[in-house]
Amino acid sequence: MNFPYYRRLGKMKSKFIGILMMLVLSSLTFGSYGHLGAEKDRDMTVQEMIKYAIEDEIFAKTEYEKIMKTFNIDRPFSNIKRAEETHIELLQPLIEKYNVSYDKLDEKSLVIPKTLKETFEIGVQAEIDNIAMYEKFLKDEKLPADVREVFTHLRDGSKNHLRAFERQLRKY
Template structure:
């Protein structure tokens, strides 16, 4: 009888362990379902979803650059690009108002990881801009983006993608200094 109880107790502990591991994996998966990375893992099914991923990614860039500046000081190109991210967010907000859509919550700070050095921060910027460009390219391939109702969204996605190309070059120059 005692052996059966020990087996049951071990089984319960094993079950709890499995549940914990699965839950931890779910939490990590949700953490990645944000911004450009989230849009790649969970492609948007509507223009509104695409706009939400775009806003999240712009929020994330702003939060990352704010934290990098707070940690390492007013280093270019982060200071310049931070100003651009503010403009991107403002332009997206105008579209949300025009389309009468609710703004996504800005919880980007929950997703920020501070790099260990300025060089690592520049490399993070390169990777983030590559992901951002790819995200906008995917959004511009959505059939709905050509609907006349989304003309302004399409134009802004093109402008934001092109701005990211400039940011990418700035970070690449920063790495090569």
């Protein structure tokens, strides 16, 4: 029997369970917030789409700030955080024009992973989910041109963030 193999398998299983638990906890906490809400919502109004978009961008920005502080790290999170701030600014005129209200993020319930590698793994999945949310929104043929333009820009930004997280993850 190859015992080191089984120990490695046990460590991998523990990490997987840890990441899975964090995702489950964040789903319970933020179940109808941002992309998680958009995922469940089948028939959305433009206002609901904008609401989910702004919530998701605020969540990401806040999460990256907390990660930078927790791990005392700058890149790639500082660049992505600045991009999230730009995304929020792009959504502001739509929020005003379409009279959108959204839920405030409860920062205390935001859970940060124990390792930097886990933050990159979760970052990859978060960007995949974010891209899927914008793709779902962009399928709506009745989407106003101004909203379509912003959502397209935000989706493309998420694709850049995904590549950045994947690059970081390859270092492990």
